[in-house]
Amino acid sequence: MSGWRFNPVALLRGFLRPIDPMLLLLLGVLLGYAWVLMQSASPERLDNQLLHFGIALGAMWCMAWLKPSHMLNLALxxxxxxxxxxxxxxxxxxxxxxxxxxxxxxxxxxxxxxxxxxxxxxxxxxxxxxxxxxxxxxxxxxxxxxxxxxxxxxxxxxxxxxxxxxxxxxxxxxxxxxxxxxxxxxxxxxxVIGIGSIVAFGDTLCQPEVDWQVLREYQKQRVCTLLDPTRDPLGKGFHIIQSTIAIGSGGVSGKGWMEGTQTHLAFLPERHTDFIFAVLAEEFGLVGAVVLLATYLLLLIRGFTIAAFAPTHASRLLAGAVTMIFFTYAFVNMGMVSGILPVVGVPLPFVSYGGTALVTLCLGIGILMSIQRSRIAARSS
Structure with missing residues (x-):
């Protein structure tokens, strides 16, 4: 023990060893979006969300330290x-x-x-x-x-x-x-045939006496509201109508941070969770939305690159699936907020308020980091 000396640089390197710099950078941009938008959409929840950030990042770091083989041993x-x-x-x-x-x-x-x-x-x-x-x-x-x-x-x-x-x-x-x-x-x-039939015969299928059998009544109403939000503009169609107004009113450059009228006059429901993309589009416009989309695209590219060069069959499957999960979250959320998909309660990945989804998504980032670290280790051995 007499020869041991405290070395903060070596300690920091050890701490950051499992971290993939590109993934961490992209995650930082997305969490930055979340921090900025939360201050406008729901500032009273900002402290809680910062706590969620800490827990999620800790979970990501722990997952990144695990070897993919150890993860697979936990699968069953x-x-x-x-x-x-x-x-x-x-x-x-x-x-x-x-x-x-x-x-x-x-x-x-x-x-x-x-x-x-x-x-x-x-x-x-x-x-x-x-x-x-x-x-x-x-x-x-x-x-x-x-x-x-x-x-x-x-x-x-x-x-x-x-x-x-x-x-x-x-x-x-x-x-x-x-x-x-x-x-x-x-x-x-x-x-395609099923969706086409619903669109073509929506007026008939959405009548109150028609039972869709495979879907519950509230799920049927969500689909029917998507087809025609004006059917119930102050009720079931209110979310989509107000969201599309917010997105459209942002224009190219937006109204400015904390200047969104739909947000601050409380017309936009669930503005801190499922509909936070509408807050972004209203206050930062097309430019802000494109930057966010570019960040997601880079995240997908990095994830698929890790998957393509993963050292084992299972890690390739896992990395590819995790990357596609990020895509699914983003596509479904932005689709429902912009009125092209039914409202199904899927948050905008890494940006919407909430701890559970954020921790789950950051665990996915940790899985990608773990697989990338195992590839580097396999290449150097």
């Missing part, structure tokens, strides 16, 4: 615990705002569906790693079953937004694992 138990907790929600969960999504475990309440956003791609990446080079059609059927179970349990809570995100995270892994286009094309055609 994490998936099993997630499914058991979802069953617990179904039988013992607490009801809030008409949905049964929370489970009281004594010391706190948890939302088990959030666990599956990470557990689902981990589980499927581990599953296909076991079958690398010998994947058969039956393996894709088993993977689909592994996906359908948590998807169905979340959907019946009901939580359409989270169930779609979990489904997407699993489908991306299945696709990257080599799912044949012969199976993909019929599903895409069926979706």
């Amino acid at each position: 138990p994490l998936y099993a615990v997630g499914v058991v907790l979802l069953l617990g929600v179904e039988f013992f969960g607490e009801v809030s705002k008409g949905a049964q999504r929370w489970l009281d475990i004594g010391i706190t309440r948890i939302q088990p569906s959030e666990i599956m956003k990470i557990a689902m791609p981990l589980m499927l990446a581990w599953y296909f790693q076991q079958r690398e080079g010998q994947t058969r059609f039956v393996d894709f059927l088993i993977a689909g079953l592994l996906l359908v179970v948590p998807f169905g349990l979340i959907l019946i809570q009901p939580d359409l937004g989270t169930s779609l995100l979990v489904a997407a995270s699993g489908l991306y892994v299945i696709y990257f694992a080599g799912l044949s286009w012969k199976l993909i094309v019929p599903l895409v055609l069926a979706a």
